[in-house]
Amino acid sequence: MAKIIAVAQQKGGAGKTMLAAQLAVAIAATKRVALLDIDPQGSLAAWGQLRASQPRASSVVGLHAVSGWRLAATLDTLKAGCDILIIDTPPVIDSDARRAVRAADLVLIPLNPSPVDLWAAEGTLKLAAEEKRRTALVFNRAPAASRLRKRLEAEIAARRLHLLPIALANRVAYANAFADGLGVSEAGPNSAAATELNALAAAIMELL
Numbered sequence: 001m002a003k004i005i006a007v008a009q010q011k012g013g014a015g016k017t018m019l020a021a022q023l024a025v026a027i028a029a030t031k032r033v034a035l036l037d038i039d040p041q042g043s044l045a046a047w048g049q050l051r052a053s054q055p056r057a058s059s060v061v062g063l064h065a066v067s068g069w070r071l072a073a074t075l076d077t078l079k080a081g082c083d084i085l086i087i088d089t090p091p092v093i094d095s096d097a098r099r100a101v102r103a104a105d106l107v108l109i110p111l112n113p114s115p116v117d118l119w120a121a122e123g124t125l126k127l128a129a130e131e132k133r134r135t136a137l138v139f140n141r142a143p144a145a146s147r148l149r150k151r152l153e154a155e156i157a158a159r160r161l162h163l164l165p166i167a168l169a170n171r172v173a174y175a176n177a178f179a180d181g182l183g184v185s186e187a188g189p190n191s192a193a194a195t196e197l198n199a200l201a202a203a204i205m206e207l208l
């Protein structure tokens with residue numbers, strides 16, 4: 001049975017879809033990975049379509065898009081056929097997002113390192129708490145050091161929330177790789193983006 005990661009954050013544009021795609025490619029180097037896009041925006045599915053004809057795509061990532069009444073059955077089928085299932089959720093808390101969180105072993109919450117973004121994540125944190133799911137916050141588009149980042153780290157620690165030890169910086173490599181249907185490790189195996197992304201994937205795998 002697969003371990004399930006739901007990438008969730010009520011705030012739009014936090015990096016859920018980018019993170020889902022990047023993690024899938026990184027983890028697929030050693031595990032059977034499937035991606036499930038339950039966001040009607042369909043950005044992850046679009047990335048998957050590009051990837052299907054991308055000769056530089058080195059790892060195999062199954063990609064499925066579904067929402068509504070078919071979600072529960074699709075989750076059951078996918079769970080049985082891979083090691084890691086990553087679900088990209090929409091920036092809303094609706095019944096599908098709740099189903100995804102309920103199914104997850106880990107709810108991964110990307111956020112910019114600013115208190116405003118933690119406030120925006122409260123709904124997702126509350127949902128995960130209601131469903132008794134484990135959560136991990138991950139800083140995305142993070143400056144190496146900033147007053148706001150330090151303040152937020154202190155607030156996260158005080159609330160005993162789990163913050164992953166690897167943050168992703170703001171790098172055009174993420175946007176470029178996504179636009180080409182690739183992971184950063186495929187677009188530039190020795191890039192700074194690939195190095196930090198692989199480290200993040202390893203930290204997440206340790207939690208599962």
Ligand SMILES: Nc1ncnc2c1ncn2[C@@H]1O[C@H](COP(=O)(O)OP(=O)(O)OP(=O)(O)O)[C@@H](O)[C@H]1O
Nearest residue numbers: 012013014015016017018091141169170171174175
């Ligand atoms: N670390 C990063 N560096 C540079 N660009 C990034 C980074 N993370 C995300 N982006 C870009 O920011 C935009 C928003 O990211 P993404 O679509 O993953 O957010 P999202 O949370 O899925 O948004 P939505 O809530 O609309 O689904 C995309 O263009 C993406 O390529």
Ligand SMILES: [Mg+2]
Nearest residue numbers: 016017039043
């Ligand atoms: Mg998205």
